[in-house]
Amino acid sequence: MRFARPLVLLLALITLPLRAESVTADRLATGYDLHSEPYWRLADGLIDPQMIEKELAEGKKPCSDERWHVETTGRSLPGAVVGQSGTVTYCRVFDLEKAPDQPMAVNLSEIDDRDRAFINGVPVGSTGDFQNAEAQAYDRTRLYLFNGDVLRQGTNVIVVHVSGFSLSARWGMINERTRIGPAELLLKEHDRLNFTQLFLLTVYATVGAYFLFLFVNRRRDRENLFFALFALALVLYQFLRTQIKYDLFDSFFILKRIEYIALMTLVPLFYLFFRAYFTVQNSRAKLILNTGGTVAIGIAAACIITYLVSPDPLFWSSVNKTFYLLGAAPLAMLQIVALLGYHAFQKNRDAIIMMTGLIVLMAAMVVDSLSTFGYINVARIGTYAFFIFVVNLALILANRFVRLHTEVEDLNQNLERKVETRTEELQLTLKEVQTLKEKQDGDYFLTSLLISPLARTDVRSERIDVQVLTRQKKAFTFNRRQSEIGGDISIAERIHLQSHPYIVYINADAMGKSIQGAGGALVIGTVFRALLARTQNTDEFRNLPPELWLKEAYREIQDVFCTFDGSMLLSASIGLIDERGILYSFNAEHPRTVLYRRAQASFVDADPMFFKFGIDIVRESFSVLVQPLEPGDVLILGTDGRDDIMLTEGINTDQDLFLRHVEKGDGNLADIIRSIRDSGELTDDLSLLRIAFAGNTSRHDAKTDSAYNRNKALKFIEIAEYDKAISLLEAAVDENPVDTESLYWLSYLQRKLAKRRKDLEKAVQTGERVHIRRPDDVRNLINLMVCYRRLGSPAATIIAEKIVALDPSSTKARRLLRFVHEE
Secondary structure, three states: OOHHHHHHHHHHHHOOOOOEEEEHOOOOOOEEEEEOOOOEEEEOOOOOOHHHHHHHHOOOOOEEEEEOOEOOOOOOOOOOOEEEOOEEEEEEEEOOOOOOOEEEEEEEEEEEEEEEEEEEEEEEEEEEOOOOOOOOOOOOOEEEEEEEHHOOEEEEEEEEEEEEEOOOOOOOOHHHOOOOEHHHHHHHHHHHHHHHHHHHHHHHHHHHHHHHHHHHHHOHHHHHHHHHHHHHHHHHHHHHHHHHHHHHOOOHHHHHHHHHHHHHHHHHHHHHHHHHOOOOOHHHHHHHHHHHHHHHHHHHHHHHHHHHOOOOOHHHHHHHHHHHHHHHHHHHHHHHHHHHHHHHHHHOOHHHHHHHHHHHHHHHHHHHHHHHHHOOOOOHHHHHHHHHHHHHHHHHHHHHHHHHHHHHHHHHEEEEEEHHHHHHHHHHHHHHHHHHHHHHHHHHHHHHHOOOOOOEEOOOOOOOEEEEEOOOOEEEEOEEEEEOOEEEEEEEEEEEHHHHHEEEEEEEEEOHHHHHHHHHHHHHHHHHHHHHHHHHHHHHHHHHHHHHHHHHHHHHHHHHHHHOOOOOOOOEEEEEEEEEOOEEEEOOOOOOOOOOEOOOOEEEOOOOOOOOOOOOOOOOOOEEEEOOOOOOOEEEEEHHHHHEEEOOOOOOOOOOOOHHHHHOOOOHHHHHHHHHHHHHHHOOEEEEEEEEEEEOOOOOHHHHHHHHHHHHHHHHHHHOOOOHHHHHHHHHHHHHHOOOHHHHHHHHHHHHHOHHHHHHHHHHHHHHHHHOOOOOOOHHHHHHHHHHHHOOOOHHHHHHHHHHHHHHOOOHHHHHHHHHHHH
């Protein structure tokens, strides 16, 4: 085979004697194929046709000297044997028995690039400007019309001047498609081809529009979108490969650029169609397909960018051949074949039909590509191959339609029976659901009955008024009774501690909705009621001061909820108020208490905050807020439903919004609820607790009296008259329970004068009250440590360590700690 090309060139260089073929009138009337002996001959450069006519007039054989070379295969000699300068002259000689008497035409097929055609020295047509080196019409069919009298009886000579553009590739005339004959015949053949192509393009465009319509109405079927885009892109590409474009547009450069861009989209869209049509479950196969598809699409996108930037059609052709036809297209097609092959192996009928059509289409694309680059000389068949592929898809759709039609017929035949069966099933299911709903509502109702006696207020006081308003999110009906259930609960009772009356309250929110939250409310209600009963019935709790009672309440509630291992949590605000308006309170991750005073709403200052009950993380020191209330003050406590309001712009995040609701409602619960609902929609349970203190407006200033007694007691302490000092301090604390400083000195003197264990225990109790109010008071901690040490309690060591942690530089604290450790 390596000697084949030199042999062809050698034969082409041999000057053959020109033997003109005799053409009859009948043969000319049916179209004479110019690609036959003695074939086309080529010479280097542009030879004047008049010189050839002169040779013929002198009796010489035209186009027969050593300059001329026979070309039996189109575009085989230009650039290889002749035409190194970029121009050649084609010559074809034939004899006519009789000159025609009708309009004639010559079809010179596609010529790269510019040409001028002469018959017997007469110009019959030209395409392109020989002075312009840019590409102008290298894919345009040259069909030239001329009068029949241009031909003559005897020898006729067709001369074609050609100036090539694709000089680095194959250029010139495709000899195999050249014909001469009556103008009517060649025009009909030309129009028939155009109309056939136009009809097929219309069909394909309709198919593309149909699938696009399907996608618009059912967007999740992405395969319809990709196939529609593929069909429309193929229509555009095939249209730009026809001769119809030259009847509508003039710009060869723009049309060729659009043609290349359309070509770049075909394979990626084709790949995406199959990728969307067939699912892949294997993760590795999916990764390979996605990676390969991304690479192919990336190459195609890079080619499109190149076509938009570069102005050189030769470079476009090189990029198309190197990167697309030999890169992206084979890569994508290989994955498509693998995907179809796998599903065809799984006996998927759609895949089998598509594989058949794809094989035909791929073969046609290969043939068209080889024809484009001049390796073979056949007409393009891609349009017809795509028609076969569309038929395959039609078979798939028809198969789907048949299956659907069969199912519809079966449904119609058995519709009444199926409806009756389905109705019975639905009625049975509905009955079961109704039964379950009744049982559930019964459980809800029973739970609400259990919670109801727990969540009550029993306050009999002339100075303190308590109101509760609860709106649970879950409402239900049981036995025609309307009720609601949730995790919010409020309780208020009157108790006595150390013979002083107090109002104890709790506002709590158990974690969870409906029955889960109600379970938490039931637990806290039971525990809190048991705590109140123990306070009324046992001296141990009844004799506790308010600070220590709250500490015991916190410990007991926390112990109960920790047993649920985090599955039940509770936020709460708990407090005590005595008849003089002294507030003792703490907060377990609950919305802050609001103080409504003189028409202004604000949060209670320094409200001690702990974790929710049930979270097994305990703060190092328990503390309470001790604060006096003024006559006319109103405390408003509420669960987080007061803040979780669905506003127009979304869920509320402004905690101060509730303050504005309190002010707008003037501290009245019903008006506050109305204001909240006017602003948005409740999204959670809501329980509000209102405590109003009427007080005694005529009482004297207890704070001044307390300070006076404390200062006087301190002077007695300086002169060691401790009995008088204790009496004054007890009076100061009794007059003003908020006076923590007097409470500290009282504990100090109780410890100093203690002679019995009971006296020391009393000093410890007073000191613990100070510790709960001021956990970091080092003086009080030292006093407590000494008390516990004298009682022999291990709490002395714990308090000593806390003293050193608070004041590392205190030599006294270190000495006391060392002393405790030595003991």
